[in-house]
Amino acid sequence: MTSLTSHAPHALNSPTEDAGSALPPVDLDQLPALRAALAERAAEHDRDASFPTEGFGLVHEAGLLTATVGTRWGGHGAGLADTVRILRELGAGDPAVALVTAMTLFAHAEEARGPRWPAASYAQLLAESGRAPALVNALRVEPELGSPVRGGLPATTARRHDGHWTLTGRKIYSTGAVGLSRMLVFARTDEDPVRVGTFVVRSGSPGLRVEETWDHVGLRASRSDDVVLDGVRVEADDVIGLDVPGDTPGARPDxxxxxxxxxxxxxxxxxxxxxxxxxxxxxxxxxxxxxxxxxxxxxxxxxxxxxxxxxxxxxxxxxxxxxxxxxxxxxxxxxxxxxxxxxxxxxxxxxxxxxxxxxxxxxxxxxxxxxxxxxxxxxxxxxxxxxxxxxxxxxxxxxxxxxxxxxxxxxxx
The missing domain is CATH 1.20.140.10 (Butyryl-CoA Dehydrogenase, subunit A, domain 3)
Structure with missing residues (x-):
């Protein structure tokens, strides 16, 4: 096993932070073989615009999907130097697999730099990640809004209802939507004053559906389809960075x-x-x-x-x-x-x-x-x-x- 970029270990702050102890071991020595294996079916998935599910299984087995999970959760704490090495090799094999892997690695790395997820929710994600591929991506782009980095409020709306949130809206260019375990949905509240934040939506939630709109020239297997939310329930605490516009950490990346x-x-x-x-x-x-x-x-x-x-x-x-x-x-x-x-x-x-x-x-x-x-x-x-x-x-x-x-x-x- 190749050594990863070292990060100072953190003491476990709560029992839930041990959830990553069963994560698959990271083996960067597998990268050349993994690149070749992904390349074998890349043309097929491109031709059919089919999601490369088996490719994520291979990446998971090599421990690469969770390589950036912080050491405080029993992860390997891979830094950016190792991450660019991983993504370069995966991109040479199948860039669709690499792109969704990148989004997952980025999400774990951001949490490692400073915990923001609800503790129980992140612990559940890590538990799933130990058993099978658990893909994560942030859904931010909308038909009218475009990219939030350019400014503006999302039209996707979160409403309080009986102690939880309900989300309604549409996200476009939602890379890997059909295979995601968690969708991090950027939305506004219907409150006065309005707040914006990222809501943790689990795949398979009632009212959530993926519309197959992706018909692109490139990265066809990424399945960057539309995601429609029609009264999707999100628990009250499953929100990241909820605050007034302009003060929200997720509105513009740090x-x-x-x-x-x-x-x-x-x-x-x-x-x-x-x-x-x-x-x-x-x-x-x-x-x-x-x-x-x-x-x-x-x-x-x-x-x-x-x-x-x-x-x-x-x-x-x-x-x-x-x-x-x-x-x-x-x-x-x-x-x-x-x-x-x-x-x-x-x-x-x-x-x-x-x-x-x-x-x-x-x-x-x-x-x-x-x-x-x-x-x-x-x-x-x-x-x-x-x-x-x-x-x-x-x-x-x-x-x-x-x-x-x-x-x-x-x-x-």
Missing amino acids: PATGAWNALGLTALYLGVASAARDWLTRFLHERVPTALGAPLATLPRFQTAVGEIEARLTGARTLVEALAARLDTGGAAAEEAAAHAGTAKVLGTRAAVSAVEQALTLTGNHGLTRANPLQRHYRDVLCSRVHTPQDDAALADAGRRALDRAAPGPAPA
Whole structure:
């Protein structure tokens, strides 16, 4: 078993915090074999837009779904450096599996940094996670609202009723909805004044249904369908961060949460691009035009082009890994790394997209043939652009910080 990034152990504060003791052991040495196993069925799930249930079983058995559970709950406390390694390998195998795994890992990591879930509710989730895959994702996007990061109140409404909440609304682009164990639903209350927060909704709850609306070009197996809530019951205490708008921790991600999201997902798509590169290099060795009488891999033009791809991916991967390692150290270095995570996502995802585009240019019709995986990698890697932070927001933030540093001081009296 490969050692994980160390986190200082926490004393158990209550009996419920021992719930993670039966979690499967984490084995990062399984990553190459797991990548290969996921890749075997990735094309099938992409073609059918079917949820890769068996893939999550494999990830669960390797202990990777719960790798970021905090040590205070008997978890392994994996940091961001290990998480980007996990997501890069899973992304190379099946990015749909990697994406839902990422959301689950992020949820556990955020709880490890500072407990916010109701204790009993989180203990139940960990107990389930010890027995089988227990997938978690935050459902935030709505038809009118878009992403909450851009501002605005959700239309999904929580109403008090006989000592519990009832939720009504619709969430779109709900990644992995059909396979989730917990849906973390961002909603507003019908109170005066209004409060907003995240409500913990269990799969199978009465009034909860998934509408199969996902018909996407890329990441088709992620099943990012609509979720409709029609009077879904949530226990009174199953709420995270309920507060007035603007003060809610979940309304806008804190720097650490934003950095985990940006760097983790960038690593995932760099994994997709690495799978495209691997297919390309094999193709160039196997392709022997009769006029040439030798593999395309022997031509300097192709060697230079592959070198450009390798340079892009190596640079992006090194940047992501370096920032992730600094995030794990804590303190001022972590704060500075978090400030650069959005810029790293811009650079990393652009490198991933351009690498796959160049592979398509080199292979022509072969790369666009559905029987070959390159066209699937291209469709999948394009999805990197839609994740928060999007390029315009990340670049505007970087620009403001640069301008603030150069701003003149106050004029002398």
